Amino acid sequence: MPSLEKARIISNSKQYHNLYIMEIEAPQTAKECKPGQFLHIFTSTGLDPLLRRPLSLYDVDKEAARISLLYKVVGKGTALLAAMSPGEYLDIMGPLGHGFSLPESARKCLLVGGGVGMAPLLYLARVLRQGGNELLALYGVGTEKELLALERLEAIGSQVQIATIDGSCGLEGPLIPQLFSEILNAKRIEFIYSCGPESMMKLWQEWARLNRIPGEISLEEYMACGVGACLGCARKLKPENETYAKICKDGPVFSLDELVL
Amino acid sequence: MPSLEKARIISNSKQYHNLYIMEIEAPQTAKECKPGQFLHIFTSTGLDPLLRRPLSLYDVDKEAARISLLYKVVGKGTALLAAMSPGEYLDIMGPLGHGFSLPESARKCLLVGGGVGMAPLLYLARVLRQGGNELLALYGVGTEKELLALERLEAIGSQVQIATIDGSCGLEGPLIPQLFSEILNAKRIEFIYSCGPESMMKLWQEWARLNRIPGEISLEEYMACGVGACLGCARKLKPENETYAKICKDGPVFSLDELVL
Amino acid sequence: MDLTVNLGGIKLKNPVAVASGTFGYGFEYADFIEPERIGAVIVKGTTLNPRPGNPGPRIYETPAAMLNAIGLENPGIKVFLREYLPLLRARQVTIIANIAGNNMEEYALMASMLQGHEGIAGIELNISCPNVKQGGIQFGTDPDTVRQVVAAVKRETTLPVMPKLSPNVTDIVAIALAAAEGGADALSMINTLGGMAIDINKRKPVLGNVFGGLSGPAIKPVALKMIYQVYQEVHLPILGGGGIVNHIDALEFFMAGATAVSIGTGNFINPRLALELLEGIEKYMQEQGFSSIQELVGIAHAY
Amino acid sequence: MDLTVNLGGIKLKNPVAVASGTFGYGFEYADFIEPERIGAVIVKGTTLNPRPGNPGPRIYETPAAMLNAIGLENPGIKVFLREYLPLLRARQVTIIANIAGNNMEEYALMASMLQGHEGIAGIELNISCPNVKQGGIQFGTDPDTVRQVVAAVKRETTLPVMPKLSPNVTDIVAIALAAAEGGADALSMINTLGGMAIDINKRKPVLGNVFGGLSGPAIKPVALKMIYQVYQEVHLPILGGGGIVNHIDALEFFMAGATAVSIGTGNFINPRLALELLEGIEKYMQEQGFSSIQELVGIAHAY
Numbered sequence A, B: 001m002p003s004l005e006k007a008r009i010i011s012n013s014k015q016y017h018n019l020y021i022m023e024i025e026a027p028q029t030a031k032e033c034k035p036g037q038f039l040h041i042f043t044s045t046g047l048d049p050l051l052r053r054p055l056s057l058y059d060v061d062k063e064a065a066r067i068s069l070l071y072k073v074v075g076k077g078t079a080l081l082a083a084m085s086p087g088e089y090l091d092i093m094g095p096l097g098h099g100f101s102l103p104e105s106a107r108k109c110l111l112v113g114g115g116v117g118m119a120p121l122l123y124l125a126r127v128l129r130q131g132g133n134e135l136l137a138l139y140g141v142g143t144e145k146e147l148l149a150l151e152r153l154e155a156i157g158s159q160v161q162i163a164t165i166d167g168s169c170g171l172e173g174p175l176i177p178q179l180f181s182e183i184l185n186a187k188r189i190e191f192i193y194s195c196g197p198e199s200m201m202k203l204w205q206e207w208a209r210l211n212r213i214p215g216e217i218s219l220e221e222y223m224a225c226g227v228g229a230c231l232g233c234a235r236k237l238k239p240e241n242e243t244y245a246k247i248c249k250d251g252p253v254f255s256l257d258e259l260v261l
Numbered sequence C, D: 001m002d003l004t005v006n007l008g009g010i011k012l013k014n015p016v017a018v019a020s021g022t023f024g025y026g027f028e029y030a031d032f033i034e035p036e037r038i039g040a041v042i043v044k045g046t047t048l049n050p051r052p053g054n055p056g057p058r059i060y061e062t063p064a065a066m067l068n069a070i071g072l073e074n075p076g077i078k079v080f081l082r083e084y085l086p087l088l089r090a091r092q093v094t095i096i097a098n099i100a101g102n103n104m105e106e107y108a109l110m111a112s113m114l115q116g117h118e119g120i121a122g123i124e125l126n127i128s129c130p131n132v133k134q135g136g137i138q139f140g141t142d143p144d145t146v147r148q149v150v151a152a153v154k155r156e157t158t159l160p161v162m163p164k165l166s167p168n169v170t171d172i173v174a175i176a177l178a179a180a181e182g183g184a185d186a187l188s189m190i191n192t193l194g195g196m197a198i199d200i201n202k203r204k205p206v207l208g209n210v211f212g213g214l215s216g217p218a219i220k221p222v223a224l225k226m227i228y229q230v231y232q233e234v235h236l237p238i239l240g241g242g243g244i245v246n247h248i249d250a251l252e253f254f255m256a257g258a259t260a261v262s263i264g265t266g267n268f269i270n271p272r273l274a275l276e277l278l279e280g281i282e283k284y285m286q287e288q289g290f291s292s293i294q295e296l297v298g299i300a301h302a303y
């Protein structure tokens, strides 16, 4: 069951440029977390910014009751988050949403994470490995220094392939299927999970469809309530649908075949 | 000439309960400061709170280009101020307003400061002493620990008499003329300066009138512009006046005989 | 201490309601707050037929406020009565239905459909929704229309009827008086202010619907003024809201003339706000020696 | 890059003005910003006779906004012409006068008194001040009255006339159309929204005048919507403002349809805002390849 909690900040520091990792202690919340879910966070010191901000569970240590967040400073809310110090308390609500589905029996899984889109995939990787799944993570960023999740991914026991726009690490170029055709052909991927820019995920959706591989992706919309009460985060999954899905409650994770990107 | 400056915070710490002292380095501003003037400070990290907050010059060291502020946390703005750390920059505008008048030749001056009302009087005391004036400061607070300016006042060479509501230091009771009648009768006060709750200053105004002593006091009103542009901080100094004075520009310091409290 | 209020026949266990469209059908927030402890849950605006709502983006944050253009997405009144009402009733939630019609007949028809269903404490008439093409706000901006639509609804129901007024009018008192003439039992004030935002990167309006309704703390001063004005001229109890995020805000509304208050956007910041507000109000009343919430209502007019 | 704008005959060196009542008579902020570098300084609202203004408190902060009830304190038009105008003229400040009358005749008389005075670029007609008992807002809420007062002023002056519209109306387009029919050369939008606040400790309204005008970032979405609507229906250049505190806000206004923008409350936060805004706009135009500010005006309608 999700809850409201004032979580103590253990650490919060800039990793590179506008990328931060925060670790919090959240006894009530941590124990409920599933990969792909998110926390809804009040970042403000006044009434502007007003609304909570959704951030994915980047990593969770249930024993220590700790949750890590990987975030990029893009506006007011994330800037205020970046200004918080260890020892302060963070007003969190969660875990919310409908996370990734986990296979009943072990599979060969592909994780495709672009930039901070890797945020929800790391904790997923951890849980998938605990379930004995074999993992290949494709990790695309602008430049080497943005590969914040790399170490943890490898420690978890995932194979990792990298693409950087500037070629500073791994393959040079954007995170598109063509770039990885060799390894993808070699592996017999059974399931794909992805998060990142929609234009990128669209290409992977096509690739998955061609190769008849099922999968799931995580979507974003601007949110108010985070629980399905305001109907704000609406998204027509397919043009022909009559109704709108709610990203916060029906998602943020959706099956690749239920939506058109 | 007043200016806009980003002043580096040297120190900012809680002294007692909700009372803080902040020291800032403000090369452009410091050199222009006169006792009784104020800084108009942007305290917000967003658009709420929106407006600047006026704070008196508590102490100024022109050589070191440093300004000290003594403030009480009463609401959003002052709370945000209290949360700032050394090394951060404070957005100040000032010095603004019309300060205390300084005597041409040395006088026996009485300073009457209630609570944080002592804020503008300390720097005044410093400048008055530099001009060779003889000072008696009456300092009234709730309890001993609130006597933040005491040490500096004494170091400056002012005589200090104290009143605390709880009797923890000095005389027991509120800062009213009756409490100090002995010393006031002994001294031949030539000028009175006061800042504090208006109900208190009203009693001192009556006392000054009875004893035919001229003087000045510092008033407060909620402010927007701080420079006389918005006409917001209006105050009818005497009931019979047709026009309203602007606290920010015509004050905050006013002559005792130009107003009815 | 007496915290019950009578909002023109709508009996509330306490004076804090949650506003339509911000609390779903009462259960979305149930992990965080017990809906039956709230003064009243005003459910999402219901229309005669199901509505898919507007294309996104539907919400956007602005300074101390948010814009929404949900477009009255809802499954229609039949589904509400069949699926949601029984659940709420079973849990003894105080329910106020909120209805919006495309025309007078639809309002009247929906009122008659609600009639006789146990568990509905009253009807909030949404004549002020800025986010739908038909129905909604145009019913709320002309005094004659307001009187007629209220009267039409009153004819069909024995439930207390509370029109929800739009702030987007020149003369709110004229609208409130018209509602009173039509037979309103109480007034709900205020709905959202019309507004919009532009995405300077895309060089187009942010919201899929172009325009939206502004809610949240930013609009509180507007709400307070309208309630203060209406309290002086119209003898109907007022459910006051617009920007309430803490108990001090709520006290301002009571003092301006509201008999009860509603929380909208505030729920998004703190889902437990309704109960925390109540605690704050009780504490204030205790400290200040008030024994009934009624003693606070309109007290700012006595100065 | 071309930053000059023509606001219905009011020629501005750049599209950023400072709003009436927030910048005094142009010199109060002179230690912080050179008034002659600002697109236009719209001076404090002037009345025929001197006015002392309202008793305090006159201002109060609310979430992302402020309330003011200055009550048009000013020394009267004669003093303005005799004492302030020459100073502004000497420094080559682009001046727009802002006038408010108690009745049509006073508006007309003031317009004729401004006629022939060198240095006044145009007249902003304040028909929307919420803070005075007589005059002000009641002129701005009825289309017929708006048309008449604009026409009465136009008869007395050859200066461009720009009525300043109140957002406190049901139908802003109707008001804007009436202003156009009356002969307005441009429109100034928007003045403050009516609002109030209550001091829960004193249990009475905060402002001496009870009601005040709401300005600042909180009202930006309301201003943008009204400008967007009027831009579509009325062919007059618009001076847009309401809550602008940075160049992104300003760009929103241009894209919604404003030919120039005005800064009010934003000056209180940052007295140099007018010039910083201008820099931000120039930078944006350079980066995005715009060569004239006109190319931005109303661009959000083309999506």
Ligand SMILES: Cc1cc2nc3c(=O)[nH]c(=O)nc-3n(C[C@H](O)[C@H](O)[C@H](O)COP(=O)(O)OP(=O)(O)OC[C@H]3O[C@@H](n4cnc5c(N)ncnc54)[C@H](O)[C@@H]3O)c2cc1C
Pocket: A038, A049, A053, A054, A055, A056, A057, A070, A071, A072, A073, A074, A075, A076, A077, A078, A079, A116, A119, A120, A219, A220, A221, A222, A223, A252
């Ligand atoms: C379920 C979910 C999980 C997310 N997980 C992460 C994460 O782990 N790490 C991370 O860095 N970011 C994540 N995001 C995005 C993050 O929520 C936004 O970047 C953040 O809310 C921006 O807030 P801000 O105040 O800094 O920016 P704002 O000033 O609000 O806006 C800056 C820009 O961000 C956009 N934006 C704001 N909120 C959202 C949003 N909810 N979704 C998409 N765009 C938005 C705005 O439109 C604007 O362009 C997630 C979003 C969702 C919906």
Ligand SMILES: Cc1cc2nc3c(=O)[nH]c(=O)nc-3n(C[C@H](O)[C@H](O)[C@H](O)COP(=O)(O)OP(=O)(O)OC[C@H]3O[C@@H](n4cnc5c(N)ncnc54)[C@H](O)[C@@H]3O)c2cc1C
Pocket: B038, B049, B053, B054, B055, B056, B057, B070, B071, B072, B073, B074, B075, B076, B077, B078, B079, B116, B119, B120, B219, B220, B221, B222, B223, B252
């Ligand atoms: C010229 C001048 C000099 C001042 N010097 C000092 C000083 O040296 N140290 C100090 O602690 N305080 C000083 N004050 C008072 C200080 O400005 C206010 O306490 C502060 O602005 C409150 O801001 P806030 O956001 O914390 O409180 P808010 O949340 O804004 O309000 C809290 C309470 O403070 C009141 N308040 C807010 N602003 C003012 C104001 N400008 N004047 C009076 N009451 C106000 C509000 O009405 C409210 O009751 C001075 C005020 C003026 C006008």
Ligand SMILES: Cc1cc2nc3c(=O)[nH]c(=O)nc-3n(C[C@H](O)[C@H](O)[C@H](O)COP(=O)(O)O)c2cc1C
Pocket: A230, A231, A232, C019, C020, C021, C022, C044, C045, C046, C068, C070, C072, C098, C126, C129, C164, C190, C191, C192, C214, C215, C216, C217, C219, C241, C242, C243, C244, C262, C263, C264, C265, C266
């Ligand atoms: C997302 C959202 C959806 C809303 N939907 C409705 C609705 O369906 N019917 C209605 O009468 N009001 C609706 N409203 C208006 C609210 O009930 C409330 O009147 C308004 O938000 C002002 O209060 P607030 O400032 O506390 O949010 C909605 C508001 C929001 C923010």
Ligand SMILES: Cc1cc2nc3c(=O)[nH]c(=O)nc-3n(C[C@H](O)[C@H](O)[C@H](O)COP(=O)(O)O)c2cc1C
Pocket: B230, B231, B232, D019, D020, D021, D022, D044, D045, D046, D068, D070, D072, D098, D126, D129, D164, D190, D191, D192, D214, D215, D216, D217, D219, D241, D242, D243, D244, D262, D263, D264, D265, D266
């Ligand atoms: C303190 C204050 C005084 C004002 N005085 C006037 C005035 O005399 N005449 C006028 O037309 N508008 C007046 N206004 C309205 C502003 O010119 C402006 O239209 C309004 O504040 C909205 O813009 P903003 O949100 O940028 O402040 C005043 C506003 C404020 C805040």
Ligand code: FES
Pocket: A222, A223, A224, A225, A226, A227, A228, A229, A230, A231, A232, A233, A234, A246, A247, A248, A249
């Ligand atoms: S954010 Fe409210 S329904 Fe999703």
Ligand code: FES
Pocket: B222, B223, B224, B225, B226, B227, B228, B229, B230, B231, B232, B233, B234, B246, B247, B248, B249
């Ligand atoms: S604060 Fe604007 S005139 Fe004093």
